[in-house]
Amino acid sequence: MAGMEIKRILATDCGSTTTKAILIEKVDGEYRLIRRGEAPTTVEAPAEDVTKGVLNAVGEIEDLENRYLLGEDRDSVHVSSDGSGGVDLYVSTSSAGGGLQMTVAGVVKTMTAESAQRAALGAGAIVMDVVASNDGRLPHEKVASIRKFRPDMILLSGGVDGGTTEHVVELAEVIKAADPKPRFGVGYKLPVIYAGNVDARDAVRDELAENMELKVVENLRPVLESENLGPARDTIHELFMEHVMAQAPGYPKLMSWTGHYDEGDWSQVPIMPTPGAVGKLIETVAHKESIEVMGVDIGGATTDVFSVFENLSGNKVFNRTVSANLGMSYSVSNVFASAGIENVMRWVPFDMEESDLRNRIRNKMIRPTTIPQTLRELIIEQAIAREALRLALRQHGDLARGLKGVAQERTISDAFEQTQTGATLVDMMSLNLLIGSGGTLSHAPRRAQAAQMLIDAFLPEGVTMLAVDSIFMMPQLGVLSEVQEDAATEVFDKDCLIRLGTCIAPAGSAKKLKGPMARVELEMPDGQGERLEIDYGEIRVVPLEVGKKARATISPAKSMDVGAGQGDTWTGTLEGGVVGLIFDGRGRPFHLPEDDGERVAKLQEWAESLQSYPEKYVTMGGE
Amino acid sequence: MAFAYTPGLRVAKATVVRKERRLPLKGEVSVSMGDRVSADTVVAKTDLPGNVRMLNVSKIIGLPPGDIPELLLKEPGDRIEEREPIARSKGFLGLFKNTARSPIEGVFEDYNEITGQSVLREPPIPVDVDAYVSGKVVEILEDEGVVVKTFGTFVQGIFGIGGETRGELKLVVDGPEEELTADHLDETCRGKVVVGGCFVSQDTLHRAVELGVSAVVVGGFDDKDLKDFLGYELGVAITGHEEKGIILMLTEGFGRMNMARATFDLLAEREGLLASVNGATQIRAGVMRPEVVVPLEEERAPAPSERERPESGAMDVSSRIRVIRAPYFGRLGKVVSLPPELQELESESKVRVLKVEFDDGEKATVPRANVELIEE
Structure with a gap:
């Protein structure tokens, strides 16, 4: 960005319940x-004006x-x-x-419709419904569904360029027949984006241009590959x-505030959907550090996985999913229903009556702020x-996949190690x-509780750094990275991310295991050497502070893999954190x-290793 | 600063209630500004476009989509009867003709030369919106509906199922701590809004449905019973469309919970009056709670004793509160102090708390997030 140096930055996130503001400033050459x-x-x-909440949140910082x-x-x-005042x-x-x-x-549910779903989710949307020519519903059922959900926007795709046009025009017909009305603002046309076969553009225009706000863009799946x-x-x-935003109360005003001056001229910065901004940040981090990254945001109503x-x-692919009904307050009963009582209670070291538990969870749903x-x-x-996170990861794995329908060339050696097209990209080992x-x-x-929840739910394999967003400012930093990337990454690294530590988890069959799963040699920052063995069924923690690093040689048992391959020794650097090095x-x-007594004993043993709960935890089984 | 803002449910003895009555699509408003309306007066109506049926004419006739237009027997906008021919092929020497017939009664809307499909639309579905409460029309929302203003008793619940209904209020238990059982119900409850005490079981609720009770208002209900009664597990807290033949409103929550004394006494006082009840609950993006509205005869200023506590208000020392989470869930008491500094809970969270003295004299510290203000 040319022109005046940006020293003071204000960023807000207008969430569904709370508006959060952060003030960033360049101090001694770095943004903090x-x-x-x-x-x-x-x-x-009664306010019906989003800017009131923004003014109040900023006012708190002022005070x-x-x-x-x-x-x-x-x-x-x-x-x-x-640069004279304000920001x-x-x-x-x-x-x-x-x-x-x-x-x-989209035309085919697992191909263009799935690509359209990925595009919408990646942009930060909640996908209410996926309509496909082959989704098994009759046209009038599709019409009814579009009407019922009253989306803010429709993305229509279908067909590779030069392919058949019939099915995609049929979908346009369904949209036209449904004639959905937007949720906000009675007098405006519903936006429809057409990103399908170029040959069908005119026919789609004929169907939709009159009654919808139609926007035609490049095909999102121009070729199958x-x-x-x-x-x-x-x-x-x-x-x-x-x-959409322009129709929501107070947004036109807010939109006129966001931006900066560039050599005296006002330059507007668009408001981004919150999950779109978080995704942008995760993508930026992955590309900058050249690593594979996963982020999860567990909210009251939904859980997002990026x-x-x-x-x-060998290309880095970004994916986002939103599990619309997995959350900790509004949707908490749904987590319970989806996971089942046994899966929830397996993490609890004491017994409870089902009816008591159900009523407690339901009361949390109806009074979500407790x-x-x-x-x-x-x-x-x-x-x-843990269960909400586990289910959200499963849904993410289902959608974050390679492209289906792609022909792959295989050599004879591949025949023994075939990777199917459309296989999930999620690899907890890498x-x-x-x-x-x-x-x-x-x-x-x-x-340590956060670390344990992440490990239990996601089951990372091999060597994985764990972190939490200290005060949930990833959305603001995401939108900031669009205009001032250095500021966003500096604050992300120094103030946003709290490193919990590195988790080292051998993966593989433990059935024929004789002896430890892996032997570890550590060279600590002070030069001291440390040796330890990871035994099956235990968690061990080696304290190592944030910012400190230890050289490690990890030799797994024959059937185990810690990242270098089955039975192969891994050498590298392990980074510390507020919890330390966690050998799982x-x-x-x-x-x-399966035995209740053994299960409770194990839960207590792990909690003790991680120091994740107060002492009282170990006596709870008897309560 | 010894006060805090905390949410609470509205329980008002006499207040002004405004109800927006809006059509799902634009239509016609059938009352005028200033009109007096009763609960069942239709205030606005419209026709929802009928369902759409697609008919692949090209496939039925057996010709490419581009050859169909000249064979069509209907123009866009034409009325069609069920089984009426829409298109007919010329056949061979006048024989072997193929006919595409309409599967529905309605209107021929369109034919597409690329897909070979025609769009047929069923007759429109009429939709009426009634006034829901008796009162006066105070605002006309052009082509969309009206705002009805009434003066009366207004009681919000915490959770409900089912949509709108109305009926005379009928008290069947002796106090807020008594469970509503099947023994309390008989033929005299038909069409009534029945007020119980601390709890209702699924079996009793089924009995109420059999007897034609309009609505049941009680303190608590078991979640397991809710699942069995609905026939499915309710995932997220959005209700209002259940069609179980009855409206259920809980004033306190899940489990066995005494109805707040003030709520119970107020509903008892209004016994015999016509109440409008809405069970719809939505605890996300614009909270909506179930409610009982009892319009009163004439509009007047509420007496000091009738003034409601604010919906969300300033909590102060001596405010009456109810704890809404374990371990003191459901207990009532008085705020003794509001320490400003954060305090550590047993769970080790550091939060703002308050000290409460319960009605039996016991004292406790609870997070401010875990209480709600109550009116008594």
Whole structure:
């Protein structure tokens, strides 16, 4: 960015319940987080103006910092053109009013429709429904479904360039017949993006141009072998701003505030959907560090999973999924219903009546802002969180896949190690960094609890760094990275990310194991050597502070793999964290003992190794 | 600063209630500004476009899509009867003709030369919106609906199922701590809004449905019973569309929970009056709670004793509160102090708390997030 140096940055995230503001400043040559403020979001009655919540959140920072960030009239953010006062740049994200809700359509469910779904999710949308020519529903059922969901926007794709046009025009017909009405604003046309076969553009225009706000972009699946999601994703962001946001209360005003001066001229920075911004940040980190990254944000209503993994061709592929009904308050009963009581209770070291547990969970749903006061309540809540995370990861694995329908050339040697087309890209062995975010993880009373929840739910394999977002500022940093990448990555690294430590988990069959799963030699930062063995079924923790590194040689048993291959020695550097180096010998695949007594004993043993709960935890089984 | 803001459910003896009554699509408003309406007065109506049926005419006729237009017997906008021919092939020497017939009664909307499909639309579905409460029309939302204003008792619940209904309020238990059982119900409860005490079981609820009870208002209900009663597990807290033949409103929550004394006494006082009940609950993006509205005869200023506590208000020392999470769930008491500094809980979370003295004299510390204000 040319022109004036940006020194003070204000970034807000207007969430569905809370608006969070952060102030970033360049101090001694580096960008740091200075202060955070928050206030209830004000999209709904009685305020019905999102900027009120923004002003309140920024006002909190003003009070705490004793300086002015708002204009003289106190009803806007003061972005200065000459660095004289207020801030130099203001950016914002938003998921208020239920976020961006979309319906996507494509010809073949597992091909173009799935690509369309990936494009919409990647842009930060909640996908309400996936309509496909072969989804088994009759046309009038598809019409009824489009009407029922009242999406904010529709993404229509279908057909490779030059392929058949009939099916995609048929889908356009269905959309036309449904004639869905937007959720906000009675008098405007519903945005529809067409990103399908170029040959069908005119026919699609004939069907939809009159009654919809139709935007035609490049085909998102021009050939079977590749996706081109960028243009569709960018257009979703653009239409989100122009149409959806512009209809929501107070947004036109907020949109006029976000931006900065560039050599005296005002330059606007668009508001991004919150999950789109988080995804942007995860992608930036993965590319910058050249690593595979996974991020998870567990909220009250939904759980988002983001990942960047390498595909078969060696390209880094970004994916995002949102599990719309897996969350810790509004959707908590759904987690319980989806996971089943046995799966939740397996993480709990005491017995409970099913009806008592059900009523407790339901009461949390109807009063979502309450917090666990007792240790028992905390343990139950964290047990549910493990299951929500586990289910969200499973859904992510289902969608983050290579492209289906792609012909692969194989040599005879591949015949023994075939990788199917459409196989999941999620590989817990090659994953380098796992980031947790959202109240349950960011605000767990002990950081070791967050580490344990992440490990239990995601079961990382080999060597994986674990981290949590300290105060959930990834959305703001994501949108900031669009305009001031250095500021976003510096603050992310120094103030946002709390490194919990490295998890080392041997994977492989433990059936014929004689002796330890792996032998480890560590060279600690002070030069001291340390040797340890990872025995099957145990967790061991070696303290190593944040920022400290240890050289390690890990020799797994014959049937085990820690990242270098089965039975092969791994050498490299392990990074410390607030918990330390976590050697997880519980096995991958992981099984809890079926016998209740043994299970409880194991849970207590692991909690003791990690120091994740107070002493009282070990006596709870008898309560 | 010895106060805090905390949410609470509205329980108002006499207040002004405004209800927006809106059509799902634009239509016609059938009342005028200032009109007095009763609960069942239709205030707006519209026709929802009928369902769409697609018919692959090209396939039925057996010719390419481009050859069909000249064989069509209907123009866009034409009315069609069930089994009426839409297109007919010329056949061979006048024989072997193929006919595409409409599977529905409705309108021929369109034919597409690329897909070979025609779009047929079923007759429109009429939709009426009633006033829901008796009162006065105070605002006309052009082509969309009205706002009805009424003066009366307003009680919000915490959770409900089913949509809107109405009926006379009938008290069948002696106190807020008594369970509503099948023995309390008989033929006199038909069409009534029945008020119970601390709990209702699934069996009793089924009995109420058999007897034609309009709605049941109680303190608590078991989640397991909810699952069995609905026939499925309710995933997220969005209700209102259940069609179980009855509306259920819980004032306190899940489990056996005494109805708040103030709520119970207020509903008892209004016994015999016509109440409008809505069970719809939505705890996400614009919270919606179930409610009982009892319009009163005439509009007047509420007496001081009738003034409601604010929906979300300033909690102060001596405020009456209810704890809404374990370990003191459901207990009532009085705020003794509001320490400003964060305190560590047993769970080791550091949060803002308050000290409460329960009605039996016991004292406790609870997180501020775990209480709600109550009116008594």
